[in-house]
Amino acid sequence: MTANPVAIAVFLILFVLVSCLGFVATKWRKADLHSVHEWGLGGRSFGTLITWFLLGGDLYTAYTFIAVPAAMFATGAAGFFAVPYTILIYPILFLCFPRLWAVAHARGYVTAADYVQGRFGSKTLALAIAVTGIAAIIPYVALQLVGMQVVFAGLGIPSTFAGIPNLPVIIAFGVLAAYTYSSGLRGTALTAVVKDLLIYITVLSAIIVIPAALGGYGKVFASIDPKQLLLAHGSDTSLGGTFSYASLAFGSALALFLYPHSLTGILSSSSSMAIRRNAILLPAYSLALALLALLGYMAVAAGIKAMPEYAAGFKAFGNNFAIPALILHMFPAWFVGLAFAAIAIGALVPASIMAIASGNLFTRNIYKAFIAPGCSERQEGRAAKLASLSVKIGALLFVLFFPTSAAIQLQLLGGVWICQTLPAVLLSLYTRWFHPIGLVAGWIAGIVSGSVMAWQLSLKSSVYPLHLGSLTIPCYAAVLALLLNIVVAVVVSLAMNAAAPDRADETVPADYRA
Amino acid sequence: MNQGNSEGRKFHPIYLLLLVPFVALLWVPFYDRIEPSLFGIPFFYWFQMAWTLLGAVCTWPVYRHEERGRK
Numbered sequence: 001m002t003a004n005p006v007a008i009a010v011f012l013i014l015f016v017l018v019s020c021l022g023f024v025a026t027k028w029r030k031a032d033l034h035s036v037h038e039w040g041l042g043g044r045s046f047g048t049l050i051t052w053f054l055l056g057g058d059l060y061t062a063y064t065f066i067a068v069p070a071a072m073f074a075t076g077a078a079g080f081f082a083v084p085y086t087i088l089i090y091p092i093l094f095l096c097f098p099r100l101w102a103v104a105h106a107r108g109y110v111t112a113a114d115y116v117q118g119r120f121g122s123k124t125l126a127l128a129i130a131v132t133g134i135a136a137i138i139p140y141v142a143l144q145l146v147g148m149q150v151v152f153a154g155l156g157i158p159s160t161f162a163g164i165p166n167l168p169v170i171i172a173f174g175v176l177a178a179y180t181y182s183s184g185l186r187g188t189a190l191t192a193v194v195k196d197l198l199i200y201i202t203v204l205s206a207i208i209v210i211p212a213a214l215g216g217y218g219k220v221f222a223s224i225d226p227k228q229l230l231l232a233h234g235s236d237t238s239l240g241g242t243f244s245y246a247s248l249a250f251g252s253a254l255a256l257f258l259y260p261h262s263l264t265g266i267l268s269s270s271s272s273m274a275i276r277r278n279a280i281l282l283p284a285y286s287l288a289l290a291l292l293a294l295l296g297y298m299a300v301a302a303g304i305k306a307m308p309e310y311a312a313g314f315k316a317f318g319n320n321f322a323i324p325a326l327i328l329h330m331f332p333a334w335f336v337g338l339a340f341a342a343i344a345i346g347a348l349v350p351a352s353i354m355a356i357a358s359g360n361l362f363t364r365n366i367y368k369a370f371i372a373p374g375c376s377e378r379q380e381g382r383a384a385k386l387a388s389l390s391v392k393i394g395a396l397l398f399v400l401f402f403p404t405s406a407a408i409q410l411q412l413l414g415g416v417w418i419c420q421t422l423p424a425v426l427l428s429l430y431t432r433w434f435h436p437i438g439l440v441a442g443w444i445a446g447i448v449s450g451s452v453m454a455w456q457l458s459l460k461s462s463v464y465p466l467h468l469g470s471l472t473i474p475c476y477a478a479v480l481a482l483l484l485n486i487v488v489a490v491v492v493s494l495a496m497n498a499a500a501p502d503r504a505d506e507t508v509p510a511d512y513r514a
Numbered sequence: 515m516n517q518g519n520s521e522g523r524k525f526h527p528i529y530l531l532l533l534v535p536f537v538a539l540l541w542v543p544f545y546d547r548i549e550p551s552l553f554g555i556p557f558f559y560w561f562q563m564a565w566t567l568l569g570a571v572c573t574w575p576v577y578r579h580e581e582r583g584r585k
Contacts, residue, residue, distance in 0.1 A: 091572075231546050280570045
């Protein structure tokens with residue numbers, strides 16, 4: 001790949017400006033950044049608009065913007081499930097999460113595991129929730145760095161500088177780590193605003209310029225293999241691609257707000273009404289995502305894959321190179337710089353929130369719960385910063401020493417895992433009927449069965465073909481595992497509630513009113 | 515949903531609006547078709563894209579209901 005000086009210059013200017021903003025944010029709404037509440041939740045001070053930018057930047061990541069069109073590029077209609085998925089998250093956000101925000105606000109909870117600890121008085125259950133969150137999020141951070149690598153390769157920046165392999169990613173990571181460490185969630189929120197503006201400029205330009213150059217949407221869709229344009233309908237022997245599509249959309253929607261980074265975004269908002277307003281306003285991003293997904297088809301229509309100048313990129317990154325290649329092919333160099341900066345900054349925002357969220361989890365539910373119960377607020381804040389730094393270093397090492405496919409496979413497993421925290425975190429918002437031991441048993445059943453199913457699929461797909469007699473039900477493994485999880489949780493809770501009722505609960509009904 | 519349990523408000527039918535996007539989008543065979551296409555975009559794609567807006571439209575009356583309940 002040849003270096004592209006104009007694109008690199010524009011890219012670097014934007015990247016440096018945004019990074020500076022991340023550091024300046026320590027001065028924004030000045031507060032004592034040594035405490036976890038201020039550093040890790042922005043002092044729960046963000047109104048509707050900042051929450052919109054923050055959650056938008058958090059949920060729609062750089063990797064999403066590369067991987068969703070890449071899935072369309074490679075597999076067609078099945079890759080579009082990200083669209084119903086990111087629509088269905090919002091009724092769930094609207095209904096359930098104001099309750100969680102309210103109880104967290106009333107009791108000073110910073111993480112989902114804090115809430116579970118308070119609701120059930122069980123350190124074991126809280127630990128299970130915390131560990132699941134951290135395990136699910138590290139590969140997610142790693143994927144953001146993969147997204148950056150793709151962009152650097154597209155710009156023609158050599159991956160080895162001065163004899164040090166992967167130096168560009170290491171530098172970008174250093175910037176991320178430094179501003180997250182110093183300004184916490186405030187820095188992320190400010191960079192999210194700029195990132196989103198750049199993303200919207202890129203998306204709007206792409207959906208106008210590219211179809212025009214290709215002869216309209218009709219031509220774009222006409223160039224797609226008709227077999228890929230729709231899903232396979234069910235038959236007498238299988239429920240078909242339409243069922244697996246629905247199960248993927250549904251299961252992913254259930255899982256999304258259970259991820260620590262989503263919850264950090266929600267808990268940092270200043271009121272429950274700000275969350276409800278965002279459940280109405282955030283679908284704007286889903287529309288942008290749908291339009292971006294169609295870029296995958298435009299890359300097919302433009303014949304990107306056959307162009308010799310992009311062969312090296314496809315060889316290194318597979319189909320994830322489709323969108324950078326399309327942008328390089330269609331736009332002048334200065335715009336390439338802007339679009340790629342949008343993607344790279346789009347990686348910084350969620351990576352930073354993810355690292356902050358896992359720092360919060362480690363500190364509150366492992367360090368404070370098991371290692372240093374009597375620690376001061378300052379020590380707690382320090383531990384959170386160091387933990388978030390370790391998560392980033394872990395993710396970086398992962399990207400440097402393992403193939404990209406490992407991060408993708410682990411992220412797939414992470415989605416299955418995080419879904420298994422749903423009974424303890426979401427169902428418990430409505431009832432305290434479950435017994436903590438029942439929830440732990442359900443969690444184990446869900447994690448084990450989900451992992452086994454994913455393993456049997458060689459971690460290449462998350463759609464498990466369940467055989468019931470002669471009928472095959474292709475279903476998202478996370479949903480099947482969650483069903484088993486709930487059944488086990490109910491059965492064990494029935495037995496435990498009869499044998500050894502447990503009513504430990506520091507929350508009261510009034511805490512949930514939002 | 516809590517049917518009048520002590521930990522929240524009473525159930526109101528307006529909350530059923532939040533289920534509408536689930537019915538529309540999870541009944542995939544209904545929209546897994548090419549026609550009617552719009553500006554050359556097959557039904558499968560524009561139907562789901564339309565729901566990014568329709569989903570918000572379904573949530574709006576529920577939001578208004580919440581707002582009234584707070585006054």
